[in-house]
Amino acid sequence: MHGWGGSFATTWEQSGFTALLADAGRPVIGIDLLGHGTAPKPHDPEAYRDLTERVVDGLPDEPVDAVGFSLGALTLLRTAVDHPDRFHRVVLAGIGRNVFDRDVSGAQQIADGLAAVRDGVELASLAQQVRLFVQYAQQPGNDVDALEAVMRRPSGGDLAPEDIARVTCPVLVAVGDQDFVFPGDELADAFPDGRCTVLRRTDHFATPESFDFIDATLQFLDAVPD
Numbered sequence: 001m002h003g004w005g006g007s008f009a010t011t012w013e014q015s016g017f018t019a020l021l022a023d024a025g026r027p028v029i030g031i032d033l034l035g036h037g038t039a040p041k042p043h044d045p046e047a048y049r050d051l052t053e054r055v056v057d058g059l060p061d062e063p064v065d066a067v068g069f070s071l072g073a074l075t076l077l078r079t080a081v082d083h084p085d086r087f088h089r090v091v092l093a094g095i096g097r098n099v100f101d102r103d104v105s106g107a108q109q110i111a112d113g114l115a116a117v118r119d120g121v122e123l124a125s126l127a128q129q130v131r132l133f134v135q136y137a138q139q140p141g142n143d144v145d146a147l148e149a150v151m152r153r154p155s156g157g158d159l160a161p162e163d164i165a166r167v168t169c170p171v172l173v174a175v176g177d178q179d180f181v182f183p184g185d186e187l188a189d190a191f192p193d194g195r196c197t198v199l200r201r202t203d204h205f206a207t208p209e210s211f212d213f214i215d216a217t218l219q220f221l222d223a224v225p226d
Contacts, residue, residue: 001055001072003094003208005136005147007037011069015209020218026065031058033072034150041146048153052079056086063088063169065221069208070094071150078156080167090167091217093174094207096184099159110134111151114144129180136205164190171195172220174213176202 002011008030012018018028032039034047034054042048052075065088068076073092077099080087106129113130114137117123123131137147164187171191175184176199188196199212207213 001031001066001068001076002033002036003070003072004033004150005036005133005139005142006069006072006208007032007141009037010139010141011072011208015214017208017214020214024218026221029058029060029064031055033075035143035146036150037141041143043145043149045149045152046154048150050156051075051153052082055079056083059083059086065089065091067091067217067221068093070204074099077159077164077167080169081159081163084167084169087167087169089169089221090171091174091220092171092184092187093213093217094176094179094181094204096173096175096179096181096187098181099164099187100161102158104155107151111148114148114151118144132205161190165192168192170220172197172216174199174207174216176200176204176207176210178203179207180204 002008012030021028031054033051035041039054055075056079063086066076073095076090077092080090109130110133113126113134117134123134126134137144171194173184173188173194173196175182178201181204184196188194197216199207199210202210202212
């Protein structure tokens with residue numbers, strides 16, 4: 001599961017991550033979040049109230065290993081809380097303290113930044129973090145209006161530690177030490193079988209291509225020998 005502004009192709013295929021899994025004999029199920037990649041791209045924020053529906057629809061009958069980054073990780077986490085029996089192992093990258101310390105104003109600022117640039121405001125005038133997200137949204141093939149609607153979606157409600165404790169399969173939380181969601185220890189500790197790995201000198205956007213992330217994930221999924 002890719003993050004906001006990405007897709008299965010741009011996040012996992014272009015980095016070579018799926019090729020590594022294929023070399024290890026692992027079939028890969030790629031799911032594009034609503035509003036991204038090959039998925040439908042409605043412009044109504046209400047359409048994005050429940051992003052887990054596409055995930056559940058894309059799952060096979062047997063439990064799977066699953067990897068999610070950023071919004072994809074949050075969506076994967078909510079899916080696993082509601083359907084813990086559908087997963088064998090789970091990797092959550094690019095989320096951490098934001099699961100329990102949610103700042104909805106950040107999403108609002110990014111959505112407002114997208115709208116401002118569309119209306120002619122100079123990109124350089126935006127706050128640095130907002131500017132990075134707006135630049136990320138402007139990748140070729142993206143529907144910026146749909147991405148703005150994703151950021152303005154209704155809240156799915158908070159997840160409490162007791163909700164997360166329903167996910168009893170092994171879970172790896174991978175967070176860069178320069179990521180704005182760092183640290184991830186509290187999240188990892190909420191799982192009955194959770195662990196956290198810190199990606200050194202890695203910010204949020206660099207996470208999926210981090211060699212440390214790729215190595216830790218493949219080891220955790222037993223895709224390569226120790």
